[in-house]
Structure formats: structure tokens, C-alpha cells
Amino acid sequence: MWDYTKSVIDHFEHPRNAGKLKDANAVGQVGSLACGDALKLFLKVDPETEKIEKAKFLTFGCASAIASASALTELVVGKTLDEALAVTNEEIAAFLGGLPKQKMHCSVMGKEALEAAIANYRGQKVVEHKEQEVLCKCFWVDEEKIRQNIKEHGLKTVEEVTAYTKAGGGCGNCIGDIKRILAEENGSSVKEQLVEKKPKMTNIARMKLVSKVVEEEIAPMLRKDGGDIELVDVDNTDVYVKLRGACARCANAKATLRQIVEAKLRESVDEDITIIEAQ
Amino acid sequence: MQENMQVYLDNNATCMVSPGVREAMMPFFGELYGNPSSIHNFGGQVAKHLVTAREKVAAMFNVSPDEIVFTSCGSESDNHAIRGVLESNKDKRHIVTTKVEHPAVLNVYRFLAKNKGYKITELGVDNLGDLNLDELRTVLSPDTALLSVMTANNETGNIFPIKEIAEIAKEKNVIFHTDAVQAAGKIPMDLKKIPVDLLSLSGHKLHTPKGIGVLYIRRGTPISPFIIGGHQENGRRGGTENVPYIVGLGKACEEAVAHMNEESDYVSKLRDKLEAGLRAAISHTYINGNPLHRLPNTTNIGFEFIEGESILLHLSKAGIAASSGSACTSGSLEPSHVLMAMGVPFTYAHGSVRFSLSRFTTDAEIDYTLKIVPEVVKTLRELSPFYEE
Numbered sequence: 001m002w003d004y005t006k007s008v009i010d011h012f013e014h015p016r017n018a019g020k021l022k023d024a025n026a027v028g029q030v031g032s033l034a035c036g037d038a039l040k041l042f043l044k045v046d047p048e049t050e051k052i053e054k055a056k057f058l059t060f061g062c063a064s065a066i067a068s069a070s071a072l073t074e075l076v077v078g079k080t081l082d083e084a085l086a087v088t089n090e091e092i093a094a095f096l097g098g099l100p101k102q103k104m105h106c107s108v109m110g111k112e113a114l115e116a117a118i119a120n121y122r123g124q125k126v127v128e129h130k131e132q133e134v135l136c137k138c139f140w141v142d143e144e145k146i147r148q149n150i151k152e153h154g155l156k157t158v159e160e161v162t163a164y165t166k167a168g169g170g171c172g173n174c175i176g177d178i179k180r181i182l183a184e185e186n187g188s189s190v191k192e193q194l195v196e197k198k199p200k201m202t203n204i205a206r207m208k209l210v211s212k213v214v215e216e217e218i219a220p221m222l223r224k225d226g227g228d229i230e231l232v233d234v235d236n237t238d239v240y241v242k243l244r245g246a247c248a249r250c251a252n253a254k255a256t257l258r259q260i261v262e263a264k265l266r267e268s269v270d271e272d273i274t275i276i277e278a279q
Numbered sequence: 280m281q282e283n284m285q286v287y288l289d290n291n292a293t294c295m296v297s298p299g300v301r302e303a304m305m306p307f308f309g310e311l312y313g314n315p316s317s318i319h320n321f322g323g324q325v326a327k328h329l330v331t332a333r334e335k336v337a338a339m340f341n342v343s344p345d346e347i348v349f350t351s352c353g354s355e356s357d358n359h360a361i362r363g364v365l366e367s368n369k370d371k372r373h374i375v376t377t378k379v380e381h382p383a384v385l386n387v388y389r390f391l392a393k394n395k396g397y398k399i400t401e402l403g404v405d406n407l408g409d410l411n412l413d414e415l416r417t418v419l420s421p422d423t424a425l426l427s428v429m430t431a432n433n434e435t436g437n438i439f440p441i442k443e444i445a446e447i448a449k450e451k452n453v454i455f456h457t458d459a460v461q462a463a464g465k466i467p468m469d470l471k472k473i474p475v476d477l478l479s480l481s482g483h484k485l486h487t488p489k490g491i492g493v494l495y496i497r498r499g500t501p502i503s504p505f506i507i508g509g510h511q512e513n514g515r516r517g518g519t520e521n522v523p524y525i526v527g528l529g530k531a532c533e534e535a536v537a538h539m540n541e542e543s544d545y546v547s548k549l550r551d552k553l554e555a556g557l558r559a560a561i562s563h564t565y566i567n568g569n570p571l572h573r574l575p576n577t578t579n580i581g582f583e584f585i586e587g588e589s590i591l592l593h594l595s596k597a598g599i600a601a602s603s604g605s606a607c608t609s610g611s612l613e614p615s616h617v618l619m620a621m622g623v624p625f626t627y628a629h630g631s632v633r634f635s636l637s638r639f640t641t642d643a644e645i646d647y648t649l650k651i652v653p654e655v656v657k658t659l660r661e662l663s664p665f666y667e668e
Contacts, residue, residue, distance in 0.1 A: 009592075033665060034625040036586065036629045040664035059662055
């Protein structure tokens with residue numbers, strides 16, 4: 001169960017301004033059934049003053065989606081369109097006493113519906129997603145939106161990007177792209193973190209560990225079958241070995257090397273280890 | 280009708296401890312505290328109960344007590360089965376399961392594929408959630424080390440043809456494991472007739488407290504121990520036995536066997552009443568799964584144009600507990616992997632709710648649920664931009 005604030009539950013159970021607005025002169029809709037949430041926002045704007053006189057909404061979505069839409073309508077009524085455009089998704093979340101991190105996209109959806117409705121009122125064309133720019137096919141999120149959210153909210157990790165935009169939360173195929181964009185937006189410090197999650201093993205430490213595993217685990221195993229192994233060199237993750245005795249004459253020597261030695265070293269030392277037979 | 284009735288329809292998640300089970304366990308929190316391995320009388324009298332409990336579990340499957348290994352939960356049983364079999368035979372590099380398995384199986388398979396270099400085949404299902412057995416026949420090869428197919432699905436209640444699947448596996452010389460966590464005790468399973476090699480069971484789906492499971496290992500199945508330690512469980516799982524829970528599980532299996540037929544009738548009638556009532560009262564409502572072979576206690580219903588978490592929270596406020604394959608309840612963003620594998624349309628995948636009953640569910644509770652659910656669906660549809668009367 002999510003840890004929703006009392007205010008989120010209150011707006012979910014008793015949404016303010018729910019329903020259609022018959023005399024609306026601005027309508028914006030974002031989201032879809034496939035996405036799992038959608039919001040249709042209706043505004044009645046005074047043409048003279050550009051003040052939002054009434055706001056109503058329809059929402060398909062979870063409790064925080066409904067509560068965010070309800071909060072949005074409360075926030076924008078009485079504001080001019082320009083004032084309303086200055087409302088951020090954080091303000092929507094704050095109005096509700098906060099949203100769980102994974103649900104921040106619900107407040108982003110509120111902000112987007114507002115922008116769509118105002119664009120509709122002003123006769124501007126809402127920027128449509130172009131197929132080739134869509135990065136997350138599951139939730140139809142384009143690269144621009146991801147970059148914008150990274151910049152606005154100082155996002156640092158894929159999880160945070162997913163929490164704000166939903167991108168990467170489905171099949172996961174775009175996670176590589178999200179990492180790339182994060183690295184580009186945040187500079188090299190993050191890039192290094194992403195590439196090198198595990199603490200990097202020094203060459204000496206790796207050499208020692210390889211030697212230990214070969215001597216204590218692999219060699220005894222081969223000796224049981226009348227063979228032996230000699231460690232010749234370790235160059236980063238390339239491990240040079242010589243096979244002796246029964247193994248050396250064995251037609252399956254290469255397979256033995258690959259399967260046993262490499263698997264064992266990858267498991268015990270480093271998953272990037274490559275075994276090379278020394279001449 | 281009581282306004283704040285409490286109705287528990289989430290028995291596939293966990294269920295109440297039966298009074299009989301609780302009573303059977305109590306002495307082991309009191310005077311019967313001995314270690315069953317001890318030679319003295321404190322241990323000896325406890326060991327007898329352990330033997331009886333093992334016999335009761337074995338009797339439910341018509342197997343030998345020495346084929347029963349007690350574990351801490353269904354997930355441990357699944358992990359033991361899968362990793363133990365692969366550990367004991369490292370030559371074969373192909374593993375086969377289905378896209379609709381519980382994460383306790385599916386994520387273990389995916390871990391092995393990702394980190395241990397196994398080739399994995401995940402069998403798909405059709406729109407009703409059924410497997411294609413011809414496809415299964417073609418994917419099993421001499422390199423296949425293990426096949427895992429659940430007996431019944433936790434989300435839809437669909438029952439897979441385990442006997443046929445086990446026979447195909449046997450014919451192809453592939454070790455077969457089934458996760459029977461949802462099915463065990465709900466449908467008859469005679470393992471003398473169904474040639475599975477390994478079967479997982481979880482106590483708390485059978486009215487014991489959480490913390491006890493079983494792995495059935497057919498005699499002769501090559502499998503490495505999961506917890507290396509003492510001689511307990513024939514050396515297959517070291518660690519002092521969880522005696523109170525094992526005794527409780529013995530009692531739970533005994534109760535399940537004693538009441539299986541009448542219970543199945545009773546529960547399926549209530550389930551059918553709920554399902555028919557909801558479909559009659561609410562338009563745009565669909566059943567997920569195959570009604571021809573489902574567990575008697577489960578229904579998974581998709582309500583079009585609304586979202587599962589909202590439904591569950593409104594139901595919860597009215598005192599009704601159910602669960603959802605909706606993304607929003609789980610913290611992920613995609614709807615349930617089971618519904619997605621079945622190709623359930625997005626229009627009701629997000630609004631699918633599972634109601635799972637037990638023998639403790641009453642007719643009055645179903646009446647109350649039939650009154651509340653249509654009100655909740657109506658409220659949310661009035662809010663939905665996609666629903667037009």
C-alpha cells in the first residue's frame with residue numbers, strides 16, 4: 001500500500017470539480033488507456049481578463065492521479081492563464097502534502113493537461129509526439145520530455161526519470177537511452193557512475209585473486225583428471241594460461257578452458273574475464 | 280446489512296489461520312519445545328509429531344514421507360528446486376518456463392539466464408491464458424536441464440494440464456518442477472498419477488501462518504541441497520526444524536484433504552455467484568482466464584475504463600479486500616505480466632481486479648460485495664474521460 005497523505009486520500013475520495021464542464025472554452029487531454037492514466041481538463045476562461053473562472057476534470061487513473069487533477073483545479077481557478085502556466089508540478093504535489101516518489105508523474109500529468117488546455121484556448125497547436133523521437137514506446141515519452149524533466153528537477157538516476165516521466169517503467173528497452181541522456185545532461189560525473197557501478201578492482205588485486213582461484217580451485221579440479229593448469233599472465237581482464245598433462249592432449253581442451261576456467265573466474269573474480277591460451 | 284462489514288477476498292495473497300491449525304500449533308509454543316534431533320524425551324516426543332506431520336503432507340499428494348522437504352516458504356521451495364537441479368547437472372544449459380509464472384520462479388530463471396549464461400525459453404500463453412503443448416514439445420531438447428510450469432496461476436486461477444506436461448517432460452527426459460502454491464489443497468493432486476519430479480507448496484495459502492513451505496522431491500531426482508548444514512530433512516535442508524509450523528502445516532493438509540470436495544463445491548458456487556452478479560450489474564466487464572479450468576476460488580474481472588488502484592482503495596474503504604494486476608498498486612508501471620502475456624486489452628488490463636475466496640467466505644459477504652462493487656465502478660466511471668453511458 002502506498003503511503004498517501006491524508007490530503008491525497010481526501011482529494012481521491014472527494015474529488016473537487018470532478019466532471020465535465022459544459023461551457024468550457026479550453027480543453028486539454030493527456031495520457032491514454034494504454035498508459036494507465038489520463039486526464040481531461042476543462043477550463044472556462046474569461047476572454048476579457050484571461051482569468052480562469054471555472055475548472056473541471058475527468059481522470060482515468062490511480063488515487064494520486066485523481067487527487068492531482070483535483071488539486072490542479074483548486075490551484076488554477078482565479079488565476080490568469082499566464083499565472084496558471086507558472087504553476088509547477090511540485091506545487092501540485094505540495095498542495096497535496098506530497099506524493100510518493102513513484103507517483104510524481106501524476107502531478108506532471110496535471111501540469112501537461114493545463115498546458116494543453118491553455119494552448120487549446122490560445123489556438124496554438126499542441127506539440128505532437130513524432131514517432132522517431134519517441135523513446136519510451138510503452139508510455140509514449142519522447143526524448144525532449146525526458147531532457148526537460150532532468151533539467152527541471154535535477155534528476156540523476158534512471159529510477160528518478162521513471163518516477164517523473166514513466167519512461168523506462170515498462171519493457172525497459174529505453175533504459176540504455178535514458179542512461180545516455182542522463183550522462184549527456186549531467187556531464188561526465190554521472191557517466192562514470194553509470195559505467196562503473198561496482199568499485200573498480202585494481203590490477204594487483206585482480207591478479208592476486210585470479211592466481212588464488214586458479215591455484216586453489218581450478219588446478220585441483222583439473223589435477224583430478226590427470227591434467228594441470230599454469231597461470232602465465234594477467235593483463236587487465238585478459239588471463240593467459242597454459243594447460244598441461246591430460247588436458248593438453250585433450251581435443252576438448254579449448255572447450256574445457258572456456259567453460260570451466262572462464263566460468264569459474266568470471267564467477268569468482270570479474271564477469272569481464274577472458275581466457276587466452278598462451279603459446 | 281452491516282455498513283462496515285469486513286470482507287476478505289484476497290485469499291490467493293494469503294489467508295486466515297484456521298482455528299484447527301492454530302490449536303494444533305499451540306503446544307509447541309509451550310511445553311513441547313524440545314529439539315526433535317535430541318536423544319532425550321524432550322526431543323523424542325516432539326520428533327513424533329514431526330513424523331506425523333510429514334505423513335499428513337505426504338498423504339495429500341499420495342507420496343512417501345521421505346519425499347517431503349520442509350522449507351520456510353514457497354519462494355524457498357522454488358529456489359531450491361531450480362537452483363538445486365541445475366547445480367547437480369551443469370552440462371545442460373537450457374531452461375524452460377512460462378511467461379505467467381510467479382516471480383519466485385520467473386525471476387530465478389531470468390537471473391540464471393542473465394548471470395549464469397543459461398539459455399532460457401519462456402513459453403507464452405493465448406488470450407485465455409492457456410499454454411500450447413505442441414510448442415512445449417518442440418522446445419524441450421536434450422540440452423534442457425529443467426522445466427518449470429505452475430499448476431495454477433495466482434492471478435487468473437487458470438489450471439494448467441500438469442499431468443500431460445509432466446508426461447511430455449518425462450518422454451523428453453527433462454526434469455519437471457511445478458509451483459503448486461495456489462493449487463495444492465484446492466484441487467486433488469495424486470503424484471502417483473502425475474509424474475512431476477518437484478513440487479512447491481506454501482503453507483499460508485492453506486491456512487497456516489506465514490513461514491512454512493514444502494518442496495516435494497520425487498525419489499531419484501538429482502538435486503543439490505539448498506541449505507548445507509545438519510542432517511535435517513535428509514541433509515537436503517539443514518537447520519533445526521520449524522516444529523510448530525510443520526505441525527500446523529500437517530494439520531492444514533489434513534483439513535484440506537478432509538474437506539476438498541465439499542469445499543470446492545461451496546467456494547465455486549460463491550465465486551460463480553459473485554462473477555455472475557457483477558457481470559449482470561456492471562456493463563463492459565470481462566473475465567480474465569479460462570472459465571473451463573480454473574481454481575474454484577478465483578475470479579479475475581476487468582472493469583473497462585477505470586483503474587485498479589482506485590477500485591481497490593474504494594473497496595478497502597468499504598471493508599472489502601481484493602487485489603489488482605494494475606501497475607499502480609505494485610510500484611511498477613506496466614499492468615500485470617500475466618495479463619500482458621495474455622494480451623488483455625489495455626482498456627481493461629489496468630482495471631482488472633482479482634477476487635479470491637476461501638472456505639471461510641460467507642454468502643452474506645458475497646451479497647455485500649455485490650452491493651458495493653457496482654457503486655464503486657459507477658463512481659469511478661463517472662470520473663473517467665473514456666466512459667460514455
